[in-house]
């Protein structure tokens with residue numbers, strides 16, 4: 001997800017109802033007025049016909065700490081889950097996408113490459129590679145039936161897509177099996193026809209059929225109701241190109257050569273024992289990662305199998321590095337980033353922006369600042385143009401110092417059918433979705 005939507009930040013917890021049920025006092029009225037203004041500035045006053053009908057936190061309940069944390073609705077008996085797919089307009093049909101098939105994977109790739117997330121100014125569009133899609137969609141225990149497409153019956157053209165993959169997510173002390181929902185896309189020519197709610201209901205039905213009742217997802221837009229709202233930060237690695245394509249601007253009183261010098265990085269990494277992660281590192285990485293993630297309110301519950309899938313390096317998809325102690329051969333630190341290029345729309349000289357996205361990073365010995373500087377150095381060696389990171393986990397401790405600049409959009413995190421009492425700070429979140 002890129003910063004696709006400008007917005008002014010996380011919703012504050014604004015008490016919006018009168019707990020005594022009495023006539024509002026003068027001070028309540030003043031508060032209501034303030035609340036109304038806050039809601040308006042955040043877009044919370046908008047009606048959401050679909051989302052208001054779903055088991056998700058509702059804006060009107062923001063700040064109501066009397067509601068219990070946990071599932072909003074109890075599971076229904078499996079025999080009561082609808083057996084047939086939802087109705088589509090008659091021209092269209094559902095398909096289950098076999099992402100193993102090269103032909104199918106290419107169709108999905110093309111739909112997304114032409115119709116998926118763009119920035120606000122329509123200058124860049126995500127360009128997830130086929131290898132990336134295969135990695136993202138086939139984690140341990142994945143369900144083929146959760147890779148859902150919509151075709152035009154007559155031409156067989158793929159025009160919409162949505163996916164889920166299973167994940168165990170810990171919320172405080174509870175480990176909840178969820179679907180991570182991603183890659184919701186409707187062809188540009190079919191927008192605003194209420195197809196998205198049907199896609200979401202169909203993926204929900206197929207998730208329910210596996211006896212799973214919760215989901216996690218992110219979006220650039222505000223809908224009911226974010227558990228937290230994060231910001232992307234960007235570290236220029238190739239400032240000249242970033243300026244040429246309009247990704248960044250030359251700062252006031254800055255020349256190109258001073259800017260290049262500002263972002264220059266050392267040729268090689270400095271952390272002793274810093275090397276690419278290998279299969280034999282999986283147990284140690286799992287151990288330090290699980291220990292690190294245990295401090296966040298919401299975080300994945302990774303097994304060794306999950307770590308092997310999500311963190312073992314795959315060329316052009318996911319890069320991971322460890323620091324191994326020369327004396328004890330212990331793995332003390334770990335960092336990772338995934339590869340997600342964006343197409344540059346309408347530039348004569350450049351067609352692709354090569355971006356690395358910070359994934360999971362853990363330090364037990366090396367200062368995080370130094371480890372992340374080494375991550376920047378290897379990303380530069382691999383010819384990435386920019387290194388992006390959200391302000392989640394402990395990332396805010398290195399962003400400014402390592403010359404990341406704030407992006408102009410937010411990424412909102414959501415849970416489906418799971419209520420969290422308070423809006424979280426980004427630093428309380430230990431989850432990165434792709």
Ligand SMILES: CCCCCCCCCCCCCC(=O)SCCNC(=O)CCNC(=O)[C@H](O)C(C)(C)COP(=O)(O)OP(=O)(O)OC[C@H]1O[C@@H](n2cnc3c(N)ncnc32)[C@H](O)[C@@H]1OP(=O)(O)O
Nearest residue numbers: 048049050051183184185186191192193194195196213215
């Ligand atoms: C238990 C298991 C549960 C599993 C499900 C968990 C929930 C998963 C939820 C999905 C997680 C996805 C995670 C990602 O992939 S986020 C990436 C989303 N994709 C893009 O931004 C790509 C470019 N855009 C498009 O393809 C379309 O604009 C999409 C498909 C996004 C909407 O199509 P369209 O523009 O033609 O609109 P419509 O007329 O059909 O429908 C309008 C309704 O849809 C609501 N809407 C719009 N965008 C989103 C959005 N990003 N998340 C949730 N809802 C969204 C909208 O508020 C409105 O409802 P309401 O405001 O009136 O109520």
